Amino acid sequence: MRQCAKPLLQNNQVAKSKPRRQRDPAQPNLPFDLMPDRVEPCLALLKPTAPGGPEWAFENKWDGYRLAIHIEPKGVRIITRGGHDWTHRFPAIADAAGKLGVGTAILDGEAVVLNDDGHSDFGALQRSLGGRGGKRASTEAVLFAFDLLYFDGHDLTGTELSVRRHLLEDLLDDAGTTIRLSEEVDGDGGELLENARSLGLEGVIAKRRDSTYRxxxxxxxxxxxxxxxxxxxxxxxxxxxxxxxxLGSLLLAARRGTGWISVGAVGTGFKQKDAVYLKATLDKLRIKTPAVPLKGKNLVFSQPTLIAEIEFRGWTDEGNLRHASYKGLREAQDNAAVFNMSDR
Structure with a gap:
């Protein structure tokens, strides 16, 4: 099933619409600003409730890999949140980016695989890549682009979001299905969050319309x-x-300063083959002294190498995860995504 372009909307709501115009391909691409090799991504701050007011725009929250798509005359590069080149892992996205008809651009977005309901499925994305450490290239992943950081020789990070979105919409007007626009939605934040919850979506992202890209x-x-x-x-x-x-449960930790702090364990969510793979991998990483202070029976300690994506319902007073469930492993290169306790 094709992903609904506006998954947060109910029938009585409309998406924000701006006039679109075709770019003149004959216009010269003047290198006014040097194209950066990499732009550190703008990250969203976790909040328990959605903001309100006309200064906020809303989008669906996608569950995948954050990517920056660098389009240059010499080709396309796909860079992960942590700064790794994954062009070879997403060839379909790279090919689609090369056909956008622009000389230079940097798109910010999320690579996802959609399930039968049209929702992003992190486990399906991991399987399409061959699992952690896999060598497969994903032919199923699509990119939902939500920002434009550089365009035709111009650095756009200092311009407000509404301008960047206008240019992005024009660029992706006829982009096809592999690269899609992450639609901006008008509406009350609380109502949009309830819509997302009723549709089984992960959540919403709110962005200040007048904000620059920091x-x-x-x-x-x-x-x-x-x-x-x-x-x-x-x-x-x-x-x-x-x-x-x-394997009874995985022992988990989060970042705290330059080290780690225990956040409890997860004992649900993995299937038989997941458990076999995890135990065999962790046995190869076995160490005598735990990376965080831990005591208990039948515990095996490992090097802090594997990164697990965990779904949970909140935090206990002791700082442990409540009702945690395992979703899958992230790539080792994606260590920038490991949760930092200062973000709570």
Whole structure:
């Protein structure tokens, strides 16, 4: 099923619409601003409730890999949030970007795989890439682009979001299905969040319309989740003779300063083959001294290498995850996504 272009909308709502015009391909591409090799991404600050007011624009929150698409005369580069070149992992997106008819551009967006309901499915995306450490290139992933940082020789990071969105909409007017516009939606933030919850979506992103593009987490962008999902580092596992694959639960930690802090464990969400793979991989990473202070029976400690995406319902007073469920592993190169306790 093709993804609904405006998944947060109900029938009585309309998406923000701006006039579109075709770019003149004969216009010279003057290099007014040097194209950066990389732009550190603007990150959304987690909030429990959606903001209100006309100064905020809303989008669906996608569950995939954050990517920057660099389009240059010499070709296309696809850069991850952590700065790794993954052009070879997303050849279809790279090919589509090369056909946009622009000399130079940097698109900010999220690569996802859609399920039968048209929702982004992180597990399906991981499988399309061959799992953690896999060598496969995803032919199923599509890019939902939500920002334009550089365009035809112009650095747009200092311009307000409404201008960047206008240019992005024009650029993607006839882009096809592999690169799509992440639609901006007008409406009350609380109602849009309820719409997202009723549709089984992960949440919404709110952005200040007049904000410039600032790298890091400054509050210009907010994320409000229906169900919380974050990345945590795996620091070991609990052995179990009765559980599938001999793995009872994964021991998890988050960033705190320059080190790690325990956030509890997760014992649900993985299938038999997941448990077998996780136990075998963690056994190869076994260490005697845990990366965080941990005590208990039948615990096996590992190097803080594996990154697990975890769905959970909140935090306990002790700082552990409540009702955690395993969703899948992230690539080692995606370590920039590991949750930092200062973001709580």
């Amino acid at each position: 790298s890091g987490r400054h509050g210009d962008w907010l994320k409000i989740k229906c169900i919380q999902s974050e990345s945590f580092i795996v620091v070991g596992y609990e052995q179990s003779a009765s559980a599938r694959g001999g």
